[in-house]
Amino acid sequence: MAMDGVLEQHQVPLLSNVCYDASTKKTTAPPPPPPHLSLPLFFLKWALKILMWVITIAWVAFVFFYPSEFVQRLYTQWIRHSSGTLFGRTGSAFLITGGPVLIVVFLAIGYVIASSPENFHDNRFILPITRKKPKFKGFRLWTFPILVDGPFGIVNAAELIGILLFAVYIIWAVSAYTLQNLNILSKFTLLSWEKSSLMLALMGSRFGTIGLFCLAFLFLPVARGSFLLRLIDVPFEQATRYHVWLGHLTMLMFTLHGVFFLWGWAMQGRLLREMLRWPNIGIAILPGVISLFSGLLMWVTSLHPVRTNYFELFFYTHQLYVIFVIFLAFHVGDFIFSIASAGIFLFILDRFLRFCQSRKTVKVVSATCLPCGTLELVFSKPASLQYNALSFIFLQVRELSWLQWHAFSVSSSPLDGRHHISVLIKVLGEWTRNLGARVSLTPEDSLKERLLHHYRITASVEGPYGHESSYHLKYKNLILVAGGIGISPFLAILRDIVHHLAQKAPCMTEKVSIVWAVKRSNELSLLYSLDFESICPCYADKLHLEIQTYVTRESEPALEDGKVCKRMNCSYFPDVDNSGISGLVGTGNKVLSGLYVIFSTIGFIALLSLVDLFYIKPCGISTGWFSGLLFVTCMVGSVVTFGAIMVVLWHLWERRDSSYERCMKDGKHEEVQCIEPIMSTAGNPTTLGSLSSIQYGCRPNLRGRFLNELSPLSTNNSFFWHS
Known part of the structure; x- marks a missing residue:
């Protein structure tokens, strides 16, 4: 009876934010807001889009026609006439070659913020959003x-x-x-x-x-x-x-x-x-040789055979990009280096933000060990951190390695929970085996042993990264093809679709076909861990779900009357602190992220002007490699000073939101205690495993299947694959 009570208490998934009634086994959710876009935002978005297109086309045209003598002559005249301004020749060159990129980024910030879902409803001047069904089948450039x-x-x-x-x-x-x-x-x-x-x-x-x-x-x-x-x-x-x-x-x-x-x-x-020449005036040759040598090392180790068989060699050698960029600036000086500086500056902005996010440790809420050697880790996250299905994160466990970061697809839907996110990890290599050994617990372990085991895991997360829009909801028919653990992002898609059906949110999907190939039958336990009826009891009436599973290395079902082992070892850890994923990177706060970019860029321009006005001109600095060093220093300095100010404000903003959420939970939140591992029942008829048709000793015939079901020019079908 005690175990039955535990099972009944946790029939609702840990990642859940819908109202669930255990007696009726039904879920309820508030209706979604009406899809309206305010009229001022509508015109603002179109104005920003047109302006971005004009600037982008003009910049691309300049780059494309720069080899012509006419454009080179105009560019030389521009530099000559504007060399006496505040920023001198370097500022004039940067304004033409790198300025348009930064201006487009500024406009993109406004456009992305204006396109946020929270702006799609307004009490005043509203414009309904309607999508006309196309009369003829066509294709999109990004998907065809x-x-x-x-x-x-x-x-x-x-x-x-x-x-x-x-x-x-x-x-x-x-x-x-x-x-x-x-x-x-x-x-x-x-x-x-x-x-x-x-x-x-x-x-x-x-x-x-x-x-x-x-x-x-x-x-x-x-x-x-x-x-x-x-x-x-x-x-x-x-x-x-x-x-x-x-x-x-x-x-x-x-x-x-x-x-x-x-x-x-x-x-x-x-x-x-x-x-070996390194002159003070003109082009410095030796720095160019060093830059080219480091670039060649990165290039050779990034070739497919080397990257596939010696990934760590590729990864560590690729960190030579710092040497490549710095010595390139020494080689050509600030004037020529400004041609490529805008893209490098945006990368520095992103890299510093990723560094700040990765310094924060993240709490592991739960760890589930499946019999196929797959781990499910659930992490805490702030409610403001949004993501979509098909997102992924980079994970580092410091007890295993301070240098290795591994990418994992998110297996949860953004509607599963406002404060949690989960990933599935297949135990294959040394790193994943060590991770599995640290999170695996047995029912005989005491509470003290569980807590000590949990505290020995210090995880850091970058991301989540992924699409800004849930484009998988825009197609009537989905065909999902996966191999092994590659099914994990498709589980997130399925959960997302079922949540939209439960909440009556916009979702065009009517049919989902999954083709999944695995090596052994024990990997099928991934399907038996999902129960969609707990999310939407009537999802089968709205969604036609078809799953075809192929076990390639077994010619017949496993023993025990052909039933697949679905035993799981699940461990829950107490909510001891509020150490969730930071929202600095990925799909975090768009406004603060935009202010970080704008503020850092303004700081970069201010540092350039101050250095030029109070150091270069008064001292008569004409050394090429030294001016390149000053230019790179201004780029990095603006990020670690002006950008760091925004990061601190961002961190304070997150702490304020976290404190506010904790205050709202006072008196209502029951602290989760560490419980005994949950053993899923073998005959649960509502799991995905019961809906799957399993074939042994063969591989799927994808060509014949797609020719019958998928029209290449159809706008109502979509095809995804993941391995």
Whole structure:
């Protein structure tokens, strides 16, 4: 009877914020707010969107046509006429090359804030949001696949357009610069080897310029919490592939830049002497050699065979980006470095914020050990930290490693609970095995042993990262294909859909088909841990759910009458403090995040002006590498001073919200005690496992299935896969 009471008490999932009646087994939730957008916000969003498009197109056009003599002449005249201003030549160059990027970021901050869900209802001037059903089937550039099997992987229409634009730019730039170099050589009377040496130097310089413009884009996709990624709703894990493509292109240009100069110096017989030059005036050669060498190390270790087989070598070598950037600034000075400085500055902003978030320890609310060797960890989070299904977090456990961060998909829905978030972790490598050993407990462990075990886990979290919108709710039919633990984000999608059905929130999904391939039958316990009827008792009447499971390495069901073992070891830890995930990164407070970017940028401009006004001009600083050092120092200094002020205010804001929530809970909240592990019943008919058809010793026929069910041009279908 005692165990039955424990089971009945915890039939509602730990991650739950809906009202649940144990006697009727029904859930209730308040109706969602009406989808209205205030009229002023409507016009503000359109004005911001048009302005962002105009600035972006103008900036891209400048970069694309910069190799032409006409644009270079206009740019030179602009620098000459504005060199006497407060910021001098460097400020003028930064305003043209990096300023538009920062301006678009500022506008994106306003647009993202104006697009927040809390702004979609107003008591005054309201504009109903209606979506007309398209008469004809079409496709979206971001979702329509063009290339499936190729060197770039799966490429959609928008990505293919970007690849073609960069390819055309490289061909056009090399052609234009080659013609200009030949025109320069025709004005001199030189020997054959002298012409060859000069041509190599000119082409090396041109490749360096192209590489700098590629570098201007390189750091934009890896700023995880960037408002640019939020603006276009491209999650960080998808944008990383753009960083990979741009990294290959950038290093190719810089490698050609270095090879052409080295070739020319070797022809002149002064290779070693030139490589070691570090003059005070002009280009410093030795810092460029150091920067190129560190870049080559990052490039080689990032190649797919090395990254796959020696990931830690790739990860640690990639930290040489600090050396790469600093010595690049030494090499070219502040004037040329300003071309690529905007993207680097945005990355520094994001990196500092991630560093501040990762310093905070996060409380583990519960740990569940499944028989398939999978762990479910539930973390505490503030109610203000929002995320969507298909999000993921980076997790570090300091007792295991101070350097290793591992990415895990979020397995909970944002509607599961305002104060919790969960992940599923498959025990495979050494790190996950050690983690499982620390959180695994047995029913015989005493309360003291459980608490000591819990306190020995010091977790830090970065994120969550993911889409700004729940786009999986916009399709009538979903086909989800997963392998092994790759099903965890799809469990979050299913929970999100069922919660929307329970709360009568907007959700277009009517049918979900899951194709799941696993190696062993013990992995099926993931499905038996979910009971959707506790969320929405009548979800089966609104959602057609079909699950096809394939056990590839077993030819017949397991013993015990073919039933899959569904025994779980679950441990709950007491709520001893309020150590939740910080909202500094990911989908945290948009207003404070925007103020952090704006305030740091203003601080950067202020530091540049102060250094130029009170140090560079009075002292007559003309050293190229030293001016580059001052420029990088201003970038970093503005983030760790002005940005740190906003981080402190942000932290105080979070503490105030936490204190307010605790005050609201006084007298109502019952502290969760550490209880005995819950053993799920084997014959529960409401779990996903009972809805699954299992086939042994075969693999799914995806081609035939998709040809029958999925139309490529249909706007009512969506296809996701995860492994």
